[in-house]
Amino acid sequence: MIISIRCPHCRVGLKVDESKIPAGIKVFNCPKCKQPIPISYISKNQVADDSETVILSFTDDKNTKIGKIHVLPNDLTSEQTIRLVEGINIVGRKSPIQKTATSIETNDKLMSRTHICIEVRKKDTGKGNFIYYLYDNKSTNRTLYNNKYIEPGEVITLKNNDEIQIGQTRLIFEEE
16 A cells, blocks of 8 residues: 655655555655654554555654644634644645645635744754744745734744734644
């Protein structure tokens, strides 16, 4: 079975042939950025011809505590939580053709499909802490950060409980 995934680091789209992944492998490297992509084995299914199919999940390392975005509910959007991954996270309105972990399910038409970018990088302290950079991704309707518009080209360093508004939807950043 061919699985479509997106590298959590460089966001390149990949097609992975599940049958060619060696049994028991825990990680493989992205062919573009060479960063590791962890694999979880969810279950084994028995198929009609008595062979087994392994269902894989491509996830972030569970031991790594990376921040998240809380989507606050309103008339157009339900409450949601978006877990960030190391690398570039493009956040915006969910599209029928672009299904990523950072897509927001909403009817907010003022939110672009690729409205903002949040870049997550490890700090140089060696303690596994991260630094979070926010910038507007050339959205049509701009981005508010703590009630001030982000200027084109401006990069913001996020802090715990910062508020971001994209379209008519408010988001709260939470550092782990």
